[in-house]
Every structure is written in C-alpha cells, then in structure tokens.
Amino acid sequence: MIQVENVTYGYGDAPVLEDISYSEQEYGITAIWGRNGAGKTTLMKLLAGHEKPSKGKVEIMGMAPYNHAEAVQYVCYMQEEHPFSSIWSVKDALRFGKYYYSNWDEDLAKRLLKTFRLDEKKKISKLSKGMKSALQFIIGISSHAEITILDEPSNGLDASMRKKMYQSLRESHEEHPRLILLSTHHIEEIQPICESLVVVHDKKVFIHESMDEMREYGVWLAGEQNKIEKVVDGLSILEKSGLGSRLKVMVDVPFNDEWKDIASHHGLSIEKAKLQDYLLNKTEEAE
Ligand SMILES: Nc1ncnc2c1ncn2[C@@H]1O[C@H](COP(=O)(O)OP(=O)(O)OP(=O)(O)O)[C@@H](O)[C@H]1O
Numbered sequence: 001m002i003q004v005e006n007v008t009y010g011y012g013d014a015p016v017l018e019d020i021s022y023s024e025q026e027y028g029i030t031a032i033w034g035r036n037g038a039g040k041t042t043l044m045k046l047l048a049g050h051e052k053p054s055k056g057k058v059e060i061m062g063m064a065p066y067n068h069a070e071a072v073q074y075v076c077y078m079q080e081e082h083p084f085s086s087i088w089s090v091k092d093a094l095r096f097g098k099y100y101y102s103n104w105d106e107d108l109a110k111r112l113l114k115t116f117r118l119d120e121k122k123k124i125s126k127l128s129k130g131m132k133s134a135l136q137f138i139i140g141i142s143s144h145a146e147i148t149i150l151d152e153p154s155n156g157l158d159a160s161m162r163k164k165m166y167q168s169l170r171e172s173h174e175e176h177p178r179l180i181l182l183s184t185h186h187i188e189e190i191q192p193i194c195e196s197l198v199v200v201h202d203k204k205v206f207i208h209e210s211m212d213e214m215r216e217y218g219v220w221l222a223g224e225q226n227k228i229e230k231v232v233d234g235l236s237i238l239e240k241s242g243l244g245s246r247l248k249v250m251v252d253v254p255f256n257d258e259w260k261d262i263a264s265h266h267g268l269s270i271e272k273a274k275l276q277d278y279l280l281n282k283t284e285e286a287e
Contacts, residue, residue, distance in 0.1 A: 001025055001147060001179050002047060004205075007056035009046060016042045018203040019056070027177040028195030029169065031211070033187045033279060038200045040183040041080065044149050047181070048077035060147060076101060076145035078136040080152045084124045090135060091120040094142075103144035108172060112138040115164055129156035137165055141172050150182040154190075162186065166193050188276045191215065201283045216254040218278030222246065223268035231266055238273075238281035250281060 002024040010016045016039045024030060034040045045051045046058050049065030049072050058064060063071035084093055090113070098104045113120060116134035118127075127135065137153045154162045170193040173180060181198075184190050191197070197214045199207035207214070218238070221228055225247040236252035253259055255272040263270035 001061060003057070003059040003062075004043075004046070005057045007046065007053040007058060009042060009051060009053050009055075015054070015203055017046075017200075020203075020205050022198070022205040022208060024179055024181070026195075027173075027179050029173055029180045029182070029193055030196045030198055031187060031190055031194045032181060032183040032198045032200060033185075034183075034200035035283060039203065040200050041151055043200060043205075044077065044151055044181065044183065047147075048072065048075050048149055050077070073102070074146040075149065076140055076143035076147070077149040078140040078151065078153070080155060081132070082136050082139075086125045088124050089120065090118055090122050090124065090127075093124060093135060093139060094120070097139045097142060101143035101145055105142045105144050105176075109138055109142035112142065112168060115168060116161065130158065130161060133157055134161065134165075137168075141169060144176050144178065146178055148178060148180045150180070152183055152185070154184060154186055162189060166190060169193060187279065188274055191275055199279060199283065206283065215275060216256065217252065218273030218275070218281075219251050219253050219255050219259055220248060220271040220273050221251060221263060221268050222248040222271075223266065227266045227268060231262060231268065236285070238278070238285060250277070252282070 004020060004022040007020050008015050008018050032040050046053055047060065049068060052066040060071045061074050065071040065075065094109050097109065098106060116138065118131060118134060124132065133153060133156045137150065140148050140150045154165055157165060166189065191211055194211045196210050197207065198205055221231065223246065225242065225245050228247040228249055232249055232251055237249050238252055239250040241248050250273050260270055
C-alpha cells in the first residue's frame with residue numbers, strides 16, 4: 001500500500017529525512033512517534049504527495065503520489081492545522097468531505113459531531129484549538145479513505161476527548177478496516193489501539209515494529225547494586241539511578257517470564273517500563 005525506498009528530503013540544504021526505506025502492506029492503525037522536529041510531518045507530507053522526494057521513490061498503491069490525482073484519491077491527509085477556508089462553517093467542511101471523498105460516511109460524520117459536541121453552524125474560525133482538531137479528525141475518519149493520514153489528531157484535546165477519539169478510531173477501523181497512520185506525542189495512551197509503531201529519529205525510520213512487540217520492551221530492575229550489576233552485565237542499560245547501595249536500571253529486554261524468574265532468583269524487583277519512557281531513552285541512546 002505504501003512503499004518508500006531510499007528517500008531523502010530536506011527543505012534547504014540539510015536533509016530532514018535521509019535515505020529512508022519504509023513500507024506498509026496491511027490494514028491497521030500505525031502510530032508515528034518522534035521527538036519535536038524529528039520529521040514526522042515531513043514523512044506524512046511525502047506520503048500524501050504534498051512534497052516530492054529529492055532522492056528515492058515514494059509509492060501509494062503502486063503510484064508516485066506527488067502531483068498525481070489518481071494516486072491521492074486513495075489518501076485522506078489531515079494536516080495538523082488544516083487550511084480550511086476562514087468563512088466556512090463546520091457544515092461546509094463536512095460538505096467538502098462528502099464531495100471530495102468517494103467513500104465518505106455521512107452517518108459517522110453526524111454521529112461524531114455529537115460525540116465531540118460540535119455545532120454544525122459554527123464558523124471554523126471561531127472554533128477552539130481542540131474543536132478544530134476534533135473536526136479534522138471527524139473528516140479524516142469519515143473519509144473512509146484506504147490510506148488515512150492524521151497529523152497529531154489529538155492536539156489540543158483534553159483527556160476525555162482524547163479517550164473518545166481513540167475509541168471512535170478503533171471502532172471505525174474495526175467496521176471498515178483501512179490503513180490509518182497517525183503521528184502522536186501521546187504514545188502511552190494511543191498504543192492500546194495500534195497495530196504498529198514507527199519511530200522517526202535522526203533522519204531515519206529508526207523503528208518500525210508491531211505494537212505487540214514494542215509493548216513488551218523496557219524493564220525496570222531495582223535492588224542491591226552488586227546484584228543488579230551482575231544481572232545486567234553486557235546488556236544495554238537505558239537509564240540508571242542509585243541511592244546508597246541500591247540501584248535502579250532500565251534494561252533493553254522484554255518483560256517476560258524469563259526476566260521475572262531472573263529477578264526473583266536474584267531478589268530484585270521488576271517492573272514494565274512505560275513505552276514513552278522506553279522510546280525517550282532509546283532515542284537518547286541513539287544520539
Ligand atoms: N516548511 C519548512 N521549511 C523549512 N523547514 C521546515 C519546514 N517544515 C519543517 N521544517 C523543518 O524540518 C524538520 C522536521 O520537521 P517536521 O515538522 O517534519 O517534524 P515533526 O516530527 O513533525 O515535529 P513536531 O513533533 O514538532 O511536530 C524540523 O527541523 C523543521 O524545522
């Protein structure tokens with residue numbers, strides 16, 4: 001569905017993404033995570049055909065999306081601050097969605113307006129940041145586009161609205177499976193509804209893994225310093241803190257029965273690290 005081969009792209013001389021290769025061949029929800037300025041939006045723009053790679057090849061359904069109407073008909077790309085016309089109302093934006101996306105689900109759009117308490121008559125220019133995000137999300141998800149790309153859909157939404165968003169996303173995807181790519185800084189919250197994870201870091205697609213796999217990684221071990229040092233010898237330590245003779249370390253291993261047995265055997269406490277903390281450490285380690 002998506003094929004990126006040896007792509008380099010930058011806005012000036014320095015590349016933002018360099019020689020990246022990445023593909024998605026199955027339906028599912030993929031979260032794209034990375035530090036500020038890592039290049040998530042840039043990757044999404046390349047996929048949506050808004051930018052042309054300086055080197056390499058981007059393909060959507062076997063076609064290069066840049067300046068290619070046939071290819072982009074499969075794509076709905078909702079930018080972070082989507083440039084709606086300032087005179088449009090919410091209703092106008094939905095009318096645009098209905099006109100533009102051939103698989104548009106009007107019932108879903110209407111239902112989601114109620115879920116997010118959006119008034120159809122309200123001018124988009126008068127919406128709060130969170131309400132605008134909700135509108136963009138509603139259009140993105142109601143498009144039923146084969147490839148739906150959402151840039152920071154939860155931007156500005158409060159915790160309760162984010163919860164509603166994740167739930168609607170999962171339900172809609174289960175009813176109409178498709179490929180949904182979304183960038184996020186709320187990885188901890190969104191990971192339960194995602195099939196896979198892409199991490200953009202250091203100009204590369206640094207990680208592309210199934211979420212089931214990623215959820216397992218990152219283990220906190222705590223206990224007596226000498227015991228910890230013995231157990232983690234030769235392993236990748238992602239974070240370390242100590243107090244007196246006690247040590248706490250995050251290790252780059254899976255949280256599984258084997259590690260629970262090792263910890264119990266050495267009298268150490270063991271805990272799963274949060275995915276967000278694990279990724280922050282992994283990307284720091286790689287710097
Ligand atoms: N239109 C532009 N002109 C020049 N530089 C740009 C432009 N858009 C992005 N950049 C630069 O490209 C880099 C990647 O930006 P991008 O928006 O893709 O990152 P991001 O991962 O989406 O970041 P964030 O999480 O902060 O939204 C940054 O250094 C940014 O300053």
